[in-house]
Amino acid sequence: MQLITAIIQPDKLDDVREELVAAGITRITTSRVTGHGQHQDHLDSERLYRGQKVMPNLIPKVRIDIACNDEFVDIAIDAILRSAKHGEGRIGDGKIFVTDIKRCIRIRTEESGCEAI
């Protein structure tokens, strides 16, 4: 069992979510987050306020958490890689972290382990 945490651009959420669903990964959790990246000259984080171009110091991102069994990890990662890129070498598309999960329990049935994922 592994936990995939992907930090992506907010405007790519629909693309990523649909790609994951198409790949059979339907159990996901998403949240709005803000943070720092290598974004200093990243055009897409620029906001316009009354004609002034403003570079926010903390920029909005979307975080997707996916807990899955080992055989689905690469499927999920590939789906995110296919769908979260803006292309043209622009930075800021985000990161994917994979960590081991020690335990997993479904609250309703109290099942644990692989079946609970």
Next chain:
Amino acid sequence: MNCNIESRRRSRLYPVIAGVGAGFLSLLFASGSLCAAETAQVAVDTGTTAWMLTSTALVLLMVPGLAMFYGGLVRTKNVLGTMMHSFAAMGIIGVLWVVLGYSMAFGKNVFGGWCGWNPDYFFLKGIDTVITSAGIPEYVFAMFQGKFAIITPALIAGAFAERVSFRGYCLYIALWSIFVYNPLCHWVWAEGGWIFNLGASGAIDFAGGTVVHISAGISGLVAALYLGSRRDYPSTAMHPNNLVMTLMGAGLLWVGWFGFNAGSAVSSGLATAQALTATQVAAAAGATAWLIIEAIHLGKATTLGIVSGILAGLVVITPAAGVVKPAGAIALGMSASLVCYLGLFIKEKLGYDDSLDAFGIHGVAGIFGALALVLFIRQGWWQEAASAAGGHWSLLQQFVVQFKAVAATIVYSVVVSGLIVIVVEKTVGFRMKESAEKSGMDHTLHGEHGYGLINLN
């Protein structure tokens, strides 16, 4: 814009005054001082003017109200793009109305009565000192009418929410205002308009059932059908991002509607009071009826339900506010909620994506109100109509007049707004690209986001 006979008579006089100004008109650049000398005899009725100034402001208040109403109903990524539709109308139509809208709507018949034109109204340049026969400066009347011209295209935006490009929308409302709103407004409310002169006492459209609500609802439906549904509609749930804002917007619309309807009497007296009362009662009846229907049908009354009922009641009373008594207003308001509620199920069956129910509320309740109002007209109106018709004027005769006005509005709106949608789509592009629709209007079209406070920056 007035159906009660007293003010119809009064407003029949005002072209005479305008006509005096028009004498100078041949000199396109007649100096303002000459006009002033000619028109200064009419005294300003300060009471009426004060109420019309207030009404003008109230109708403008409806536009940000509509922005909040629609803005709360869309998904988070489209909140600014949707509110922008209402605000852009305030800018674009606000300019167009002064340049040519008022002239096309309230000038003398040209092109066989298709629209009006009066060089004096071009840039409003000849009305600087004109006082109309209703005792208000013509500027006030022109600005009051301009607010109707602004809100009508903004209403349409609910039908194609969340999927149109901003430049396409701007071109669409400009063309729609010129080729649909101004001619319709001329037919129904101007002296020489053919619908204004139908039957014994004209088609009854007190404050814009045909001109505003039917035309906007039908044009919205046409655009929604031509542009197609939003991506993944209806398989994906598309939740309102902020119903709190929608409720506040609906509240502003109700308040503003007092200017919309009671201001349409262009007086400050009995007719105003009648219209204001009918408006208040119909909105309350619509709200109550929708609550009851939902409580019976769903077991729960919803906030979106009560605001839908308020709007249905307000729309249905718009053509009728000058001619019905409170009991009639209750009957109209309640039945409008029932008709609109049933209409929403038909929409679900047919599967078209009228995203925020511009047709489902404004079109349906507008058509229903313009036709059903004949059942509730007060006695005094029938007597006036009978004497105008030379002795007798029946309910059926008036229904035929109403039906003609509604049918003409529908047919004209379908044909012309359909052409406009096609032209806009083929030139600057109306429908957003799929990738842009996924990212959302706020990010793609405007480079902003609506809810920065939710994030830590």
